[in-house]
Amino acid sequence: MNNIVNILKLPPTIMSGLAIASGLLLFLPDHIIDKLYMTDLKEEYGLLIGGVFIISVSILVSYIGVSVSKAIYSKIINEKRVKLRKKQLKKLNNEEKELLKYFMDQPDKTLKLPMNNGITIKLQYYKIITPAGNNHLVLATDMRIPYFLQPWVQEFLSVNPHLLESST
Known part of the structure; x- marks a missing residue:
């Protein structure tokens, strides 16, 4: 058997x-x-x-x-x-849109952001940004690590740049 x-x-x-x-x-x-x-x-x-x-x-x-x-x-x-x-990208508030504009302006689509910031946490939760790497040396006075804009977000925002316009 x-x-x-x-x-x-x-x-x-x-x-x-x-x-x-x-x-x-x-x-x-x-x-x-x-x-x-x-x-x-x-x-x-x-x-x-x-x-x-x-x-x-x-x-x-x-x-x-x-x-x-x-x-x-x-x-x-x-x-x-x-x-x-x-x-979710269509529902972003003005601060989040400004941050994504700044990401899009960077040649490598990478920014150092505070890891304990609410906007950073929200964008990471929705897989819009991701930490660049696994291990980061963070100082207690400067808790910023590099994040990169996901490729699908880059493509989507390149085709739909109107989504980054601030709403009043």
Whole structure:
């Protein structure tokens, strides 16, 4: 029983190899099987080869189905997140817009900002800006670290510069 469970846990590449090999043994014409000297193997273990083929193809089909559905789900979730973030960009207040204008004016789209500032925290929460790097040496008197403007924000604001106009 343990051996069967271990076979079912084989990676998809090996499983596909088993499916192809067993499928060839089952479905190739007899004159080709004769040239490969596999006639006795096919006659003696045909039932086992058929079982291996059915199981491996079934597992591969389910693996492909799960992979495709995960990819589709991930794409849908990502599109929803981007739509939500773009919607959030449209709701920014004047101070946040001014900060983003300043980001857009920088050649590397990076600014040193106070990490404990409310605007910085809000923009980071909505994935509009991200800290540049993982480890930062921060002084107690100057708690600023470099942040960069996310590429999707740069693209979106380049196409929609009117979003950075101050509203009165």
